[in-house]
Amino acid sequence: NAGVTQTPKFQVLKTGQSMTLQCAQDMNHEYMSWYRQDPGMGLRLIHYSVGAGITDQGEVPNGYNVSRSTTEDFPLRLLSAAPSQTSVYFCASSQPGGPNYEQYFGPGTRLTVT
Amino acid sequence: RKEVEQDPGPFNVPEGATVAFNCTYSNSASQSFFWYRQDCRKEPKLLMSVYSSGNEDGRFTAQLNRASQYISLLIRDSKLSDSATYLCVVNVLGDKIIFGKGTRLHILP
Numbered sequence: 001n002a003g004v005t006q007t008p009k010f011q012v013l014k015t016g017q018s019m020t021l022q023c024a025q026d027m028n029h030e031y032m033s034w035y036r037q038d039p040g041m042g043l044r045l046i047h048y049s050v051g052a053g054i055t056d057q058g059e060v061p062n063g064y065n066v067s068r069s070t071t072e073d074f075p076l077r078l079l080s081a082a083p084s085q086t087s088v089y090f091c092a093s094s095q096p097g098g099p100n101y102e103q104y105f106g107p108g109t110r111l112t113v114t
Numbered sequence: 115r116k117e118v119e120q121d122p123g124p125f126n127v128p129e130g131a132t133v134a135f136n137c138t139y140s141n142s143a144s145q146s147f148f149w150y151r152q153d154c155r156k157e158p159k160l161l162m163s164v165y166s167s168g169n170e171d172g173r174f175t176a177q178l179n180r181a182s183q184y185i186s187l188l189i190r191d192s193k194l195s196d197s198a199t200y201l202c203v204v205n206v207l208g209d210k211i212i213f214g215k216g217t218r219l220h221i222l223p
Contacts, residue, residue, distance in 0.1 A: 040122070040215065041215060042201070042213050042214055042215035042216055043158070043201070044213075045210060045211065045212070059212075100146045102148075102160040102163075103150075103158075103203075105157035107157055108156075108157055
């Protein structure tokens with residue numbers, strides 16, 4: 001099992017560019033989520049999904065879109081990158097009943113927006 | 115009041131000492147509680163869940179006080195390898211998990 005994988009590991013964008021951060025898991029987990037982590041701010045929930053076809057907003061959803069067409073994949077789209085979106089992005093997954101169970105995190109994507 | 119609050123530290127303690135972290139949460143209906151550990155530039159990993167009756171895993175003890183809305187983590191006989199950031203995590207209600215900002219721990223040789 002690869003667990004939770006994220007690509008790319010590093011990315012530099014110019015302001016206004018768009019891109020998709022990829023997240024995939026091979027554990028057949030229903031619950032998946034995206035977080036961003038900034039110095040001194042901890043992890044903040046961007047979007048989450050309780051299953052294929054179902055997504056919902058977290059604490060800081062503005063500027064991001066998600067979709068969940070399969071159980072395995074949960075991509076995060078930045079529509080028009082801004083310097084405020086410079087951060088480390090983590091994807092996580094867990095079994096059904098997600099928030100009550102262990103969250104498995106991917107290795108993170110380090111994004112810089114100039 | 116923030117939903118989950120932790121003392122950011124850093125806590126600098128000598129090897130072998132006992133160290134305690136506290137975390138408070140604002141929503142009395144919160145359902146599940148966890149401690150995660152995060153090493154520098156790595157992803158968070160589950161350290162232990164926190165149960166109502168308290169639970170222990172080796173040198174680590176977690177406690178939950180629902181009346182006062184706080185959870186704690188005690189590390190006994192601390193090792194150099196315990197140096198990390200410790201994240202308090204709460205399932206506030208339903209499907210959302212909220213992370214505290216984390217407490218940095220440095221174990222000094």
